Amino acid sequence: MIALSLAEIAAVVGGQTHDIPDPSVQVTGQVVRDSREVEPGSLFVAFAGERVDGHDFAAAVVEAGAVAVLASRPVGVPAIVVDDVQRALGALARHVVQKLGATLVALTGSAGKTSTKDLIAQVLQHKAPTVYTPGSLNNEIGLPLTALSATEETRFLVLEMGARGIGHIRYLTELTPPRIGLVINVGTAHIGEFGGREQIAQAKGELVEALPSGADGGTAILNADDPLVRAMAVRTKAKVIFFGESGEADVRAENVRLTDRGQPAFRLHTPSGASDVTMRLYGEHHVSNALAAAAVAHELGMSADEIATALSEAGSLSRWRMEVTERPDGVTIVNDAYNANPESMRAALRALAAMGTASRAKGGRTWAVLGKMAELGDEALAEHDAVGRLAVRLNVGKLVAVGGREASWLQLGAYNEGSWGEESVHVSDAQAAVDLLRSELRPGDVVLVKASRSVGLESVAQALLATGAEGEVSAR
Known part of the structure; x- marks a missing residue:
């Protein structure tokens, strides 16, 4: 964080100093909420959670070097005491962002937010120092903590914004007012909470409503291929740039294809020129993510060649998102287990199918180890059934559905689509999936692991990678 005195911080957040x-x-250090991250000069933010109360760590963090604690009550060590710690954190973030003068880029969408944010950050880092949301810390606590990690050298601040209801994104934009706002797509993630895609679009569009006018530098970057996103153009006074594969998009892709390893390649067109891109990431869905990043970079003055070079060099910065690892025995594990919704599940399956082309040449097979997609409400049965059917249509070698009721719907969808033999199986839990795969995997196989975060299927990928390190694999 930029250096601020405790007196200035107390004035900004409306707090009282104690001790x-x-x-x-x-x-002079970072603002943190995890006592393990405290370093000399830090400000520790004490949240009282259901299981852990940060106030209990006040003495320990000061001993570790924290200058003070932002707290809701006196804690016996230097503290700034406020009525609402969360709102105080937000007020501090807004103050720091205003003092910084960095260009703030905010993005939202139903699927692909984190991957797109990672691409934007890597592209912009080619131009100037950039701070970006780590992982998926995109809520009312994670977002201000990210903003506060910026320093005097920061020129671009890239913030992912999530929403679970109307008004959430509006609140986040009040904390960190963006100049550039990007909406990637409107899908079915959290549809059980919102009630429908139109309500999701209403919430996501709050981002473009918050932008300054075009005359004041505001720019809305919208997906031309998504009708609900494209329609947001009338909700903003900012300049509008469209991205997508549509011929009408300002930033678009032509000649999209996948390499034999399932990595996308295309010709990038921007208003300033065109250049070829071959990505290191896996799956055609990353083309749209790359175009979104390219649109942001173009708006910030990068040439088509500069953007294409940066996109071709970019990798994955966040764990468990299409992490592709080939074991020493020739089995490839694709760990995409951080989260799942119908759109990201379909994209991952298509990526697996593309990777299967190369695996079949080695005598390998494709495996989809899938679990529950959460928060789908009344759409849960239909969406799980559809994913199971898609696995069969894409000729995935074997579907392993892991877990309870929702997993049974995945397997039933595959069965009803024509998977009548041993192409699909329903197992009770992650350990059962690991036991099955350990007994049946062979060199050349590609295994996709994906489910909503609450399922914890990353344990399957981790167990399989550990197995490969131990040299255990079936020779069949």
Whole structure:
């Protein structure tokens, strides 16, 4: 964070200082909520959770070097006490962002937010120092903590914004007002909470409503291939740039194809020129993510050649998102287990199918180890059934559905689509899936692991990677 005195912080957040002998002392380190991340000069934010109360760690964090604690009550060590810690954190973030003067890029969408954010960050880092949301810390706590990690050298601040209801994104934009706002897509993630795609579009569109006018530098970047996103153009006073594969898009892709390893390649067209891109990521769905990143970079002055070079070099910055690892025995594990919704599940299956082309040449097979997609409400049965059917249509070698009721719907969808033999199986839990795969995998096989975060299927991928390191694989 930029250096601020405790007196200035207290004034910004409307707090009272307690046990602070010298209010001119500055916070020169990071603002953190995890006591394990405290370093000399830090400000520790004490949240009272259901299981852990950060106030209990106050003495320990000060001993570890924290300058003070942002707290809701006196804690016996230097503290700034406020009525609402979360709102105080947000107020501090807004103050720092305004002082920084960095260009703030905010993005939202139903699927692909984190992958797109990672691409934007890697592209912009070619131009100037960039700070971006780590992982998926895109809520009312994670977002201000990310903003506060910016320093005087930061020129671009890339913030992912999530929403679970109307008004959530509006609140986040009040904390960190963006100049550039990107909406990737409107899908069915969290549809059980929102009630429908139109309501999701209403919530996501709050981002473009918050942008300054085009005359004041505001730019809305919208997906031309998604009708609900394209329609958001009338909800903003900012300049609008469209991206997509549509011929009408300002930033678009032509000659899209996949390499024999399932990595996308295309000709990137921007208003300033065209250049070829071959990505290191896996799956055709990353083309849209790359175009979104290219549109942001173009708006910030990068040439088509500069953007294409950066996109071709970019990798995955966030764990468990299409992480592709080939074991020493020739089995490839695709760990995409961080989260899942119908759109991302379909994209992952298509990527697996593309990778299967190369695996079959080695005598290998494709495996989809899938679990529950959460928060789908009344759409849950239909969506799980559809994913099971798609696995069969894409000629995935074997579907392993893991877990309870929703997993049984995945397997039933595959069965009804024509998977009548041993092409699909329903197992009770992650360990059962690991036991099955350990007994049947052979060199050349490609295994996709994907489910909603609550299922914890990353344990399957991790167990299979450990197995490969031990040299255990079936020779069949």
